[in-house]
Amino acid sequence: MNLGRSIETARVVEFSFSGDPVDRVLSSVDPADEVFVVERWDPKSRRPDVSYIGFANKIEKVEKSSTRDSDLDEFDMLRKILDSKRIEAQSGTAGLSGGVFAFYSYESLTKASNEGAGPRAMLMQPMHMLVFDHKRLKAYAVIVDASQTSEQGADEIVERLKSMCFSQSTGQEKGGLEEPIWTPTVTEAEFGKFAARAIERMNHEPELDGVVLSVQCKTTTDIPPVASYRWLRRINPSTYMFLATSTGFSVWGATSLTLARLKGGKLTVETDGATRPIEKTADGSPFVWIPNVKEVDEYEVVLNALVDDLRPIVDADSLHFTAELEQRRFFDLLHLFAEAEAEVKHDVGPVDVMRALSPHGAAVGFTRKRALETIREFEPVARGPFSGSMGFFGFDGSLESSTVTRSMWNTGDASFVHAGAKVVSASDPAAEYRECILKTKALRDCARLALVDGTTQLAN
DSSP, X not given: OOEEEEETTEEEEEEEOOSOHHHHHHHTSOTTSOOEEEEEEOTTTOOEEEEXXXXXXXXXXXXXXXXXXXXXXXXXXXXXXXXXXXXXXXXTOTTTTOEEEEXXXXXXXXXXXXXXXXXXXXXXXXXXXXXXXXXXXXXXEEETTGGGSOHHHHHHHHHHHHHHHTSOOOOOSOOOOOOOOOEESSOHHHHHHHHHHHHHHHHHOTTOSEXXXXXXXXXXXXXXXXXXXXXXXXXXXXXXXXXXXXXXXXXXXXXXXXXXXXXXXXXXXXXXXXEEEOOOOTTOOOOOOOOOHXXXXXXXHHHHHHHHHHTTTBOGGGOEEEEEEEEEEETTEEEEEEEEEEEBOTTOOHHHHHHHHOSOHHHHEESHHHHHHHHHHHOSSOOTTTTOEEEEEETTSOEEEEEOOSEEEEOSSOEEEEEEEEEOTTOOXXXXXXXHHHHXXXXXXXXXXXXXXOGGGXXX
8 A cells, every 4th residue: 555645845655565675676776876775784683674775866075175165064064954954753754754865984084184085975865765664564755855846757756666666686787707806905914013003002001992903905896886785785784784876986885883873862872892703613513702801802992982972962861781792793703792872962963973973983992082093193094984984864853874884985996895903902913904804805705796706696
């Protein structure tokens, strides 16, 4: 049954679905289209909860060398858009009035070097959307500003959006291309020297408890974003899945690390405290992880960072942890998670939340100031999108967001993949380097499948 209703100027048509409508929609997207996808998946069931797909996007990029007459920074630019179209939240309508997909690179957040791949920020405001409530098996075709479209035109758009959800899923590339060759921008020996210096600094400076050091890998092969993302959803479903494609720049990834969810003043945040590669046991029994002192230290570093970041934006009495030291598995790694809930202060909105939590402590370390200085000093290349942030900001004040970790992006000239590992005083630098490389494996596998021999299997 289709139910049409209006939220301010938005037209929303509800319908039911089965199977995986997101993959079917992506299979019918032209690779040249400029679209975004934001998906939250349940970390325990590893099934999707909610998905947003935006079409006909009005895109504003803040390039590395951009200068503007306005004093507005990238966060204020987003706030201005949201304030101009803000509506009162209604029960059951999160995101159905439309909104903005926002991506911020690490450099735009830290005001560090302007060098690095991709824009400093990108805001994508959709004219048309599909929103999927996977638990209820309900989908919503949304025309964000129906007043700008005739009734007949609106009907045609809705039918086109709905038809994408029921099309036969297909592959998008012929395959048979050469496998990409990835080159790390830092060697294990170089990473080891940086990590050793960071550890020495921790042993002498109480201001630095831990720092996340990272490894970027590059290929001159142009990785197809949509096909690669479709494979990523299959082989490494994570808490947040995201894709944004635009002319000259695309970014996608599967991150275990939630930045924040906000709805009706209730804030949910997570932090990823430690990781352990899954080991094979001699008798074939399931691997049991008992965190050691070093891993607990990693966990406490990012927990302290999270609490410190939350202090200015939440009511202190409302902050409570709903999960602590919780083990979750993503790809070939186990993670230690903490999850917290709180009520935001009365004058705090979704942009304030993202600004306060960016870059996430689990992506840089603690204290933030000293960790950022250490990263800037030691890492040989700019991080670009890695450890930046992305999210869908609804005009109703809702927010779904994550940190951009385990991410891939391309700029037309090259494609990049990037991941990091937490370094604390007890860390083994060589092991942390191998962890960085391991964290990129799912993305590199998906790139290979999209190019070489696997795209036709996407239709199965």
